[in-house]
Amino acid sequence: MKAALRIAAMLVACAATLCTAASGLRPFGPTTLAQVKREHAGKPFVLALWSLHCAPCREEMAAWRELHARYPSVPIVLVAADQPDERDRVEGFLAKNDPGTVDAYVFEDEFEERIRFGIDPRWRGELPRAYFFGADHKPEVKSGLPERAWLDRWFSAAAK
Amino acid sequence: MVTIRPLFTATLALAFALPFAAQANHDTAAPGSSGHGGHVHAPRPELGASAAYDAKGTLWAVYKDGEHVRLRSSKDDGATWSQPVTVNAVPEAVGAEGDARPRVALGGEGEIYVTWTRPMTKPYTGEIRFARSLDGGRTFSQPIVVHSDRQEITHRFDSLAVNTTGEVFVAWVDKRDIPQGEAAKSYRGAAVYYAVSSDHGASFRGDWRVAEHSCECCRVALTAQPDGTVTALWRHVFEGGVRDHAMARLGDDGKVSAFTRATHDDWQIDGCPHHGPSIARDDSGTLHAVWFTGAPGNEGVQYGRLVDGRVEGQRRIGGDTAEHADLAVSGKRVAIAWKEFDGTESHLRAMRSDDAGRTWREIDLAETAGMNDQPRVLVHGDTFRVLWNSREQPLRVVALP
Numbered sequence: 382m383k384a385a386l387r388i389a390a391m392l393v394a395c396a397a398t399l400c401t402a403a404s405g406l407r408p409f410g411p412t413t414l415a416q417v418k419r420e421h422a423g424k425p426f427v428l429a430l431w432s433l434h435c436a437p438c439r440e441e442m443a444a445w446r447e448l449h450a451r452y453p454s455v456p457i458v459l460v461a462a463d464q465p466d467e468r469d470r471v472e473g474f475l476a477k478n479d480p481g482t483v484d485a486y487v488f489e490d491e492f493e494e495r496i497r498f499g500i501d502p503r504w505r506g507e508l509p510r511a512y513f514f515g516a517d518h519k520p521e522v523k524s525g526l527p528e529r530a531w532l533d534r535w536f537s538a539a540a541k
Numbered sequence: 542m543v544t545i546r547p548l549f550t551a552t553l554a555l556a557f558a559l560p561f562a563a564q565a566n567h568d569t570a571a572p573g574s575s576g577h578g579g580h581v582h583a584p585r586p587e588l589g590a591s592a593a594y595d596a597k598g599t600l601w602a603v604y605k606d607g608e609h610v611r612l613r614s615s616k617d618d619g620a621t622w623s624q625p626v627t628v629n630a631v632p633e634a635v636g637a638e639g640d641a642r643p644r645v646a647l648g649g650e651g652e653i654y655v656t657w658t659r660p661m662t663k664p665y666t667g668e669i670r671f672a673r674s675l676d677g678g679r680t681f682s683q684p685i686v687v688h689s690d691r692q693e694i695t696h697r698f699d700s701l702a703v704n705t706t707g708e709v710f711v712a713w714v715d716k717r718d719i720p721q722g723e724a725a726k727s728y729r730g731a732a733v734y735y736a737v738s739s740d741h742g743a744s745f746r747g748d749w750r751v752a753e754h755s756c757e758c759c760r761v762a763l764t765a766q767p768d769g770t771v772t773a774l775w776r777h778v779f780e781g782g783v784r785d786h787a788m789a790r791l792g793d794d795g796k797v798s799a800f801t802r803a804t805h806d807d808w809q810i811d812g813c814p815h816h817g818p819s820i821a822r823d824d825s826g827t828l829h830a831v832w833f834t835g836a837p838g839n840e841g842v843q844y845g846r847l848v849d850g851r852v853e854g855q856r857r858i859g860g861d862t863a864e865h866a867d868l869a870v871s872g873k874r875v876a877i878a879w880k881e882f883d884g885t886e887s888h889l890r891a892m893r894s895d896d897a898g899r900t901w902r903e904i905d906l907a908e909t910a911g912m913n914d915q916p917r918v919l920v921h922g923d924t925f926r927v928l929w930n931s932r933e934q935p936l937r938v939v940a941l942p
Binding site: 492493526 | 586639664665727757760782809810811812813814815816833835840861862864882884887911912
């Protein structure tokens with residue numbers, strides 16, 4: 382019911398904005414990870430941080446697409462560490478490089494230290510950065526593009 | 542939650558299919574062009590600023606203000622600032638976020654040299670701009686591009702230094718060596734290039750390559766040597782994707798010598814650290830540096846002395862959130878500043894050694910609850926200060942005792 386209401390609300394928003402993609406990207410703030418964890422309580426998921434300004438992140442999008450197609454039961458949450466004023470570009474990029482039916486967020490404001498701290502105080506901003514949360518929500522953390530063999534191992538274990 | 546995902550995808554697809562000009566153009570919008578082209582959000586504050594003292598103790602600061610680089614001066618160490626002077630009369634995009642920022646350096650006869658990166662239309666592209674003032678900062682020359690290569694590719698992360706004979710060195714990250722097509726994917730990183738002016742900034746010669754395979758997204762650090770060369774330190778992409786640092790000496794004739802691996806943390810990352818080093822030379826010739834590594838087991842900001850390809854006295858700086866350190870040297874005194882975020886406030890912290898880095902004391906300098914730039918350590922005589930530009934206190938200068 383709640384979800385249905387939300388869809389209805391989004392459709393209204395969609396009509397009001399001539400249906401730009403803005404309704405799909407959600408703002409990510411210092412407390413959003415806690416909310417994402419609640420949404421995926423007791424289940425593994427990936428929090429994947431990327432940016433328009435990071436070439437390897439752009440390359441990584443193809444890997445997420447493939448992994449998502451192969452392991453659709455493992456949620457991938459994409460978070461663009463970009464500024465609110467780049468939202469349209471983030472949406473354009475995601476539309477072109479459609480990673481599939483994943484949740485997508487963009488940093489809610491420019492004070493990135495605050496948002497980074499809410500995810501992981503030790504993260505200094507290097508990208509791409511991904512947190513592979515097991516069912517117990519203890520993460521394995523990877524900076525840079527993880528090796529494909531490692532990704533396959535993690536996803537196949539998480540999908541079981 | 543699950544139920545809205547298909548809608549998200551459908552919405553994106555629909556939005557992309559609609560002939561909204563803005564939608565189609567955004568992926569190639571210039572990184573520095575925020576505030577234009579129909580963005581609904583206010584332009585983001587890009588706080589990247591730099592400052593330097595002249596011989597008489599006047600402090601000169603440059604910063605981004607929309608599509609201009611502005612200059613202000615202070616005769617009381619940043620307590621009060623002059624009215625701003627516009628460096629580029631004609632508006633243009635200016636890069637001033639992350640490791641990018643306008644730079645300022647002083648010549649021996651009061652010349653004021655300023656560089657910045659002008660982002661271009663395609664992602665990651667830019668050109669390195671230069672302007673000078675020969676009348677004590679009242680007016681600036683028409684900006685010029687310091688490189689002769691005019692492809693719309695990466696020329697970014699400019700760095701500026703004046704050598705002992707007054708020549709102006711500008712180094713930057715450059716992608717001209719990346720092959721076209723599929724081969725580009727297997728090319729490691731970018732390259733560092735530089736140019737030199739021997740006529741007080743009237744013209745530059747060069748487009749000399751320092752090294753291939755630099756990191757693409759980190760600032761380059763420069764420090765002048767007594768023999769007229771300039772030492773450059775940058776994050777390199779070594780074999781196996783290890784992003785530690787390399788250094789070399791740049792001559793005013795384009796001769797690059799003494800390429801050395803400078804740091805040895807073995808941080809393997811196929812990604813963008815967005816975190817470049819700083820370097821300074823003490824009066825005995827020892828090079829002091831700060832840098833960042835994410836190498837497992839030793840993550841954090843590091844200090845060390847770079848001696849013959851080895852690192853001496855390496856130590857981790859600050860706590861778990863320490864980032865973006867800078868340093869300056871006066872005689873045997875070394876001052877380092879960095880910032881740490883505690884969940885509520887950013888703290889400006891510092892470390893100082895009066896014996897060339899053997900012993901240190903730590904000092905808490907300042908804090909702010911708002912957005913803030915990377916700190917820059919300033920030196921005049923034997924006195925250190927820190928420029929910490931922030932939204933709450935623009936061009937704030939803090940003493941580093």
